[in-house]
Amino acid sequence: MASSTMLIFCLLFSLSLSLATTENTLINQQCHHSETPLACRRCIESDPESESVSRPVDVAAILLKCLAAHSSNLAVNMTGLARLANNTEAQPIFEACSRQFDDMGQRLSTAGACLKRGDYDGANHGVARAVGSQATCLGLARGRVGEMPTQMYDMRMNDALSEAFLRIVDRL
Numbered sequence: 001m002a003s004s005t006m007l008i009f010c011l012l013f014s015l016s017l018s019l020a021t022t023e024n025t026l027i028n029q030q031c032h033h034s035e036t037p038l039a040c041r042r043c044i045e046s047d048p049e050s051e052s053v054s055r056p057v058d059v060a061a062i063l064l065k066c067l068a069a070h071s072s073n074l075a076v077n078m079t080g081l082a083r084l085a086n087n088t089e090a091q092p093i094f095e096a097c098s099r100q101f102d103d104m105g106q107r108l109s110t111a112g113a114c115l116k117r118g119d120y121d122g123a124n125h126g127v128a129r130a131v132g133s134q135a136t137c138l139g140l141a142r143g144r145v146g147e148m149p150t151q152m153y154d155m156r157m158n159d160a161l162s163e164a165f166l167r168i169v170d171r172l
Contacts, residue, residue, distance in 0.1 A: 030059040033171070034164035043161055056168055060123070061115060063165040067130070068108045070154045070161070075101035077151055078137075090145045097137035104133040104158075120169050127169075131162045 027050065031040035043066035044050045044059055053059055075098050082094035111126025134155055141148070 036160040039160040040164040060168045071101045071104040100133040100137040104130045
């Protein structure tokens with residue numbers, strides 16, 4: 001009796017390890033093709049739903065959630081910077097950037113809807129347009145406002161995650 005219980009336990013344990021390895025393999029395969037595989041994997045593995053990814057489109061959906069979170073943080077941070085700006089030129093730039101990141105969030109939401117219905121070209125287009133909102137902000141801020149290390153990190157992360165998303169969706 002004890003040996004059959006032990007056998008069942010071993011089988012269940014090895015099955016759970018096999019499923020976890022399969023999930024990690026899918027994540028690694030999808031992120032491997034991006035320019036920043038580590039950022040891609042960290043984003044995906046930070047999401048509780050990553051444990052149940054079974055298709056590349058699931059990986060892309062999680063990347064969209066990370067992008068949306070970063071753009072939301074950037075919108076809030078830019079609003080805060082606008083309030084704290086003691087430079088009359090910087091305040092309207094930060095306000096415009098906040099609007100650009102709000103717009104980015106809306107475009108990412110549209111891209112997510114496209115992804116869900118299998119419109120991969122629409123999803124790619126939505127993400128590309130969303131990244132354009134970020135580029136608009138960078139163009140406005142370049143040379144006119146001081147250092148923004150936290151915001152620049154989030155913008156670089158958006159670039160990395162959007163690139164990973166586009167590559168994954170291109171292969172669907």
